[in-house]
Amino acid sequence: MYPVSPSAYDRAITVFSPDGRLFQVEYAKEAVNRGATSMALIGKDGVVLIAHKTKSSRLLVPESLKKIFIIDDHVAIVASGLIADARRLIDMARIEAQRYRYTYNEPADVEYITRNVADTMQLYTHYGGARPFGVSLIFAGVDSDSRVFETEPSGSYTGMKAAVIGSGKNEVLEFLEKEYEDNLAMDDLIELGFKALKKIPDMKLKSEIFDVGFISKHTKKFEFLPPEKINSITSKL
Template sequence: MQPLQQQNAGYDRAITVFSPDGRLFQVEYAREAVKRGTTSLGLKSKEGVVLIVDKRTVSRLVEAKSIEKIFQIDNHIGAATSGLVADARALIERARIESQINRITYNEPILVGGLAKKICDMKQMYTQNGGVRPFGSALIIGGVNGEEVKLFETDPSGALIEYKATAIGSGVQAAMDVFEERYEDDISLEDAISLGFDALYEATEGRTT
C-alpha cells in the first residue's frame, strides 16, 4: 500500500483529473492564492456600488500608488481584485475587451451580469484544459444597468455569485461579519462608504492603507 500522500500526487499535479473524493487540487490552490491576498470588498447602495481595497505594501520603499487593485472596465462598471496581481490584470484586460466588443456589436453598454459571466466562462475553461492553470485571482465586479445596481463575485473555479455586499482576500470573514450585522438594503451611498471602511478596518485589524 502506498501512503495517501503518494496516492494523491497525480491528482495534485493534474488540472483535468478529479481526485477520488471529487476535488480539483489545482483549483483549491488557486483559491488559496486569493485567501493570501489583501482584502477587497464591494457593496451596493441605492445610488451605486462601492469598491474598497487594502493597498498595504510589503516594504515602505514601494510606492503605494503603483499598486492597482481597483479598475475601471467601462463607464458603468468597475472591479476590485485579490490574489495574484498579474492574473487579475489579464482578467481585467479581457473584461475591457468584452465590454468594447459589446458596444461595437450592439451599440449599447454590456450588462454587468453579462460581463461577469463572460469572465467566469474564461476562468472555467482554465480549469479543464491541459497545459494551463486556473487564475489565482478573484474579482468583485460592480456597476449599474440603467438604474439597477449590480454586484458579483467571481471565483477561480469560474463560479459566479451575485451579492448585496461581499469581500475577498485574507480578511473575508471579519469583513463579512460586519456586513451581516450592519448592512441594510436601503443604505445610502455615503453610509455604504462608511460601512465599507469599517469592514476593511476590521478585516485588516486596523492596518489599512
C-alpha cells in the same frame, strides 16, 4: 494494487481525487485567501468599491498600486490573489465591453461581462498544460439597476448585495451580515465598509493604502473618491 498518494492528484488539473476534489483549483483559492481584502457594496444611490493596497516595503510608492480597475464607464473590478493573473482577465473584460458597445451601440450589462470572464476562468480548470487563474474578481456596476458579482477561480460567479474577497473576508463578512442594509446612502455605505475593515486584526485605516470608488445610479459613471474624502470618513472611526 498499491494505494494512490493524494499528491498524485496534484499533478494534473483535469484529474479528480476520489472524493471529487480538484486540488489545483483549491490551491488557486488559497492564493485568493492570501491576497489583500477588497469589497463592493450596493446602496440606494449605487455601488461602492473599496480595495486595500498592501504596502510590502516602505520604499514603495502607494499611489503606484492600483487595486480598482475601470472596465467601462459603468463597470469596475476589484481583485484579490495573483494580480498578474487578474490583469489578463481585466483586459479581456475591457475588450468584451468595447466589442458589445461597438456592436449594439449601448453598454453591456454587468452580468454579461462577468459571465464572459467567468467562462474563460472555468475553461482553465480543465485544460491540460494550463493552471487555474489564482484570482477572484468582484464586478460592480450599474445597468438597469446596481449590480455586484463575485467570481471564483473555479469559474463560478454569484450575484451579491455585498461581496468580499481576500485575507480578511471572514471578519468583514461576519460584520456585514449583521450590519449591512441595502438602503444606505453613498457616504454611509463607505463608512460601513471601513467599519467592517476595522474588524481585521492590525488593519490601519489610512487613505494612502486604500482605493475607493463609486458608481452612481443617476450618472452610471465610475468615480474615484479623493484621499481627503477618505480621510474625513476614516478619521471618525
